[in-house]
Amino acid sequence: MAGLWFDELAVGQRLEHAIRRTVTETDNLLFTTLSHNPAQLHLDAEYMKDSDYGQVLVNSCFTLSLMVGVSVGDTTLGTAVANLGWDEVRFPGPVFIGDTLNIVTEVIELRDSRSRPDAGIVTFRHEAYNQRGELVASCKRSGLQRRKPA
Numbered sequence: 001m002a003g004l005w006f007d008e009l010a011v012g013q014r015l016e017h018a019i020r021r022t023v024t025e026t027d028n029l030l031f032t033t034l035s036h037n038p039a040q041l042h043l044d045a046e047y048m049k050d051s052d053y054g055q056v057l058v059n060s061c062f063t064l065s066l067m068v069g070v071s072v073g074d075t076t077l078g079t080a081v082a083n084l085g086w087d088e089v090r091f092p093g094p095v096f097i098g099d100t101l102n103i104v105t106e107v108i109e110l111r112d113s114r115s116r117p118d119a120g121i122v123t124f125r126h127e128a129y130n131q132r133g134e135l136v137a138s139c140k141r142s143g144l145q146r147r148k149p150a
Contacts, residue, residue: 003072003079005148006110006120013107019070022100023058031062058095063137067128070103081119081144093136100131108140119144 032042040047041057048056064086095101109123122145128137 003075003077005079006145007148009107009110009122011107011110015074015105017070017074017103020100020102021066023095023097025097028058028097032059053094055096060091063095064089067103067126067137068141071105071126075105076143079146081146084142084144087140089139091137093134095136101128103128119146
């Protein structure tokens with residue numbers, strides 16, 4: 001398995017994911033239109049020229065999805081039972097077309113599952129940084145994670 005078993009996780013464990021991703025105009029356009037979000041912030045360069053940012057903002061839901069998606073291969077691929085939720089989703093800085101994001105994950109909580117002896121509940125903190133090292137997104141993600149088979 002590419003992901004980690006519940007038994008292989010430790011509170012404080014940090015994973016600096018090798019995959020980095022440069023966000024393209026196509027990424028933003030497709031995600032924004034597929035999710036039926038017509039906000040000018042994400043689609044209208046002329047409108048955004050006069051904004052505080054001076055350019056199109058990447059859809060924050062795309063940023064969240066990319067941040068979590070990049071982490072999956074190193075954390076939960078093949079070892080997750082279910083995603084239980086996202087908490088404290090924050091976007092402290094903007095993401096622009098052309099930004100390259102790198103993701104860091106930390107295990108912040110582990111507990112046994114009361115209903116599933118073959119699994120435990122893990123809480124990760126994911127953080128996304130742009131090419132200048134600025135934090136642009138973060139969240140907590142909780143999931144039901146399988147224990148290593150005997």
